[in-house]
Amino acid sequence: MRSEDHHIVRDMALAKQAISHGSLISKGHTLISFLDEVQDKCNLDLGNVSCVVRNFPFFMEGERHTQMRQRVLKHMGTVASLKSWEDYFDTSLRKALNTIDLDQETDLVSAFIDPFLQEITCTLLGLTMEDPHKFRQCTDLAEMLLDPLLPIRALKQMEAAFTDFFEEILSKEIKETGSGSPLLAELLKKPVPGYTKKDTCAFVLVVYAGTLALRYTLANMIFHIVSGGETIKAQAVSKEWVNTHLEHLIRDTMAVRKVSRMAKENCRIGELDFEKGHTVFIDMQAAHYGTEAECPMHKGKKWDDETLDNKTHMAFGKGSHYCLGANFSKFILSKVLPELFTRYPDMRLVNTTPDLMEHTQILSVRTLKCYMRN
Amino acid sequence: METEAQAITNFLTEKISAYSKVPVSELPADKALEDIGLSSLDIVMISGEIEDEFDIEIDPSVIFDSKTINEVVEKVLKSKD
Numbered sequence: 001m002r003s004e005d006h007h008i009v010r011d012m013a014l015a016k017q018a019i020s021h022g023s024l025i026s027k028g029h030t031l032i033s034f035l036d037e038v039q040d041k042c043n044l045d046l047g048n049v050s051c052v053v054r055n056f057p058f059f060m061e062g063e064r065h066t067q068m069r070q071r072v073l074k075h076m077g078t079v080a081s082l083k084s085w086e087d088y089f090d091t092s093l094r095k096a097l098n099t100i101d102l103d104q105e106t107d108l109v110s111a112f113i114d115p116f117l118q119e120i121t122c123t124l125l126g127l128t129m130e131d132p133h134k135f136r137q138c139t140d141l142a143e144m145l146l147d148p149l150l151p152i153r154a155l156k157q158m159e160a161a162f163t164d165f166f167e168e169i170l171s172k173e174i175k176e177t178g179s180g181s182p183l184l185a186e187l188l189k190k191p192v193p194g195y196t197k198k199d200t201c202a203f204v205l206v207v208y209a210g211t212l213a214l215r216y217t218l219a220n221m222i223f224h225i226v227s228g229g230e231t232i233k234a235q236a237v238s239k240e241w242v243n244t245h246l247e248h249l250i251r252d253t254m255a256v257r258k259v260s261r262m263a264k265e266n267c268r269i270g271e272l273d274f275e276k277g278h279t280v281f282i283d284m285q286a287a288h289y290g291t292e293a294e295c296p297m298h299k300g301k302k303w304d305d306e307t308l309d310n311k312t313h314m315a316f317g318k319g320s321h322y323c324l325g326a327n328f329s330k331f332i333l334s335k336v337l338p339e340l341f342t343r344y345p346d347m348r349l350v351n352t353t354p355d356l357m358e359h360t361q362i363l364s365v366r367t368l369k370c371y372m373r374n
Numbered sequence: 375m376e377t378e379a380q381a382i383t384n385f386l387t388e389k390i391s392a393y394s395k396v397p398v399s400e401l402p403a404d405k406a407l408e409d410i411g412l413s414s415l416d417i418v419m420i421s422g423e424i425e426d427e428f429d430i431e432i433d434p435s436v437i438f439d440s441k442t443i444n445e446v447v448e449k450v451l452k453s454k455d
Contacts, residue, residue, distance in 0.1 A: 006414070006438075034415060041419065149414060149434035152422035279414060360435045 006279050007272060010286035012312075014270045018282055019259060020319030023267035027279065028059025030262055031145070038152060046155055048162035049145075055195070055202040056145055057210070058321055064194045065320070068203060071192055072324050075183055076124060082331050085124060088179040089332065092120050093339055100372065101343075105350060108368040109219050117218070120332070121211045125204050126174040126182025129165065138165045142209035146260075147361050162202075169201050183207070207324060214329045216255030216364035217315070218336060223365050224253050225337070226349050232303050236341040243334050247311035250333075254315035255364045256284045285363065288313060346374040378454075382447045385427055389420045390443070403443040412437075430454055 009015050018024055031053050035046050053059060057069070075081060082089075096116035100106050118136075122128055129135035138161040144154055174185035181189075184204045188197060195203065225236050235241045242249075259282040263274040274280060316323035323329070341347070350369035357366045376384075383403050391398045393416040401410070412420070414434075421434040430453045440446045 034418075037415060038418070042422070147435075149418055149421075149438055151425070151431075151433055152418065153425055153431060360433065 006281060007274060008281045008283055009272070010283045010291050011270075012287040014272070015282045015284070015287040016314065016318065017269050018261060018280055019314060019317065021261075021267070021269055023263055023265050024261035024269075024274070024280055025061060025264045026059045026321065027260055027262045028053060028056060028061070030277075030279075031059065034150075035155070038155060042152060044152075044156065044159070046159050048166060049155055049158045051166075051198060052142060052158075052162055052202045052206060053145060055199050056206045057203065057324060058146065058317075061320075064192075068192045068195065069320075069324065071187065072183065072207065075181075075186055077324055077327055079327055079331060082328060085120075085179045088123070088177070089120055089335060092116060093335060097339065097343055103372055105369065105371050108222060108370055109215075109365065110367070113215055113219055113222075113368075116336075117211065117215050117332070121208060121214075123177060123179075124182060124328075125208050126184035126186075127169070127204060127208055129168055134161070134164060137161055139205065139209045139212065142206050143212055145206075162205075165205060166198055166201060169205075170197060210323065211325050211328070213255055213323075214325065214332060216362055217250065217253055217329070218333060219365045219368050220253035220255060220363075221249050221333065221337070222340065223349070223354055223368055224249070225341070226347055226370065227352060228303050233341055233345065233347070236337050237345065239334065239338045242337045245308050246330060246334060247313065248308050250315050250330075251288065251311060251313035254284070254288070254313060255362050256315065257359075257361050257363050258283055259317070284314065344370075344372050347372055379447055379451060382424075382428065382450050383443060386420070386424065386443055386446060386450075389423055393420060401443065403447070405443065406441060407437070407443070407446075408441075424450060428454065 009018050032050060035050050035053065038044065039046050057065070060068075073081075076085075093116060096112055096119070099115075100108075100111050103111070106112070118132075127135075129138070137157075141154065141158045141161050144150065144158070147154075169184075174182055174188065176182070176185060184201065187195075187200045187204065191197075191200060225232055261280045261282065263276055263278045263280065265276050267274050316326040316329075347370050350371060354365045355367045355369075357364050387398055387401050387403070390396070390410060390412065391401055394410050394412055396410055417434045417437045421432050421437055424430070424432050428450065430450065432450060432453055436449050437446055440449065
């Protein structure tokens, strides 16, 4: 549907311009006023949802955003800053793979990817809740804030979940680790100007929710490689091959379906006119794979050199909102793939049709059932 | 007697009329939703009212991605199954 206040961009060249165009901004400001209107009309208290939105990196602009961004990038955004964590990541990876070592058949998402990534990202960020189920619900809901059309039902669930999260996280001390200081501990120790403790916790919660994209991409990538045939699986044991082709693999398995921006003023991008206040949905799947393409996870896999050389993608965004966890994600992906395929060279899919999540913003396999050995 | 589909159509038409200020008489069930000019907030509010009225879960994107009122009604009926 193209309504009065929406446009959909499906062309790569236009998408590239739109995603970092100065006149198109994130919808954070409109989301705050949207929440205010919903609060008034439905007589709801959404104070904690608003707090999370105010501190959602993707929605933030200006000096407050820049200062926090610099602190996070310095702490965990570069390969150099992640080096002190490398032994911990390697050990955790081996332990996580050990847990599935005896399985003849397993769902790699629930048995390996989820627990492994949750452990390392929670430790790196300094986030824990007594009840892991509550924590997962909280982060899943935070991730939903990217959905341009939030159901009121979800907003009520968010308010309840975020209230519990803030109560618990603000009442306990963040433990230091042998590998370094977790992000939340660091930011609470030396606060970034303009951030209360609650703001800081909200920010780190959203950073965690952002790392769920790594979970989706990793699952898609393993599906993609396993379904690519024996030759590709055999190549993926090599760290060098994975590092050389990582950007192409990310391009072909990225989980983002749509990115939304809002016109802060009347503007023209390419052949399209945008009026102030209009929402622009960038259809990432169409921009990367074409409008005629079906779900890329269903496409026949091409692995020739020409395809592998295609590294053009916007999986991590562009410009001032370029993903804070991009280097962390690549660091982890480049470790997991060779280790996994070295241990399980005969791994194959139980079902060659992907079991996809039903999600308007995310394209990812929900489960990844594999026979681990012949 | 009013069928379930008619009940949903009537409810949806009334709500769209209330939010868009377009009279019910100008909202046939096969009218293109894109011509009505609902805002994002309108769509969210209407989907919330459908959830409350029919005790189902329906995301705003269902309305956003539908071409006509009829199409929304079909999807609501499917959610109830």
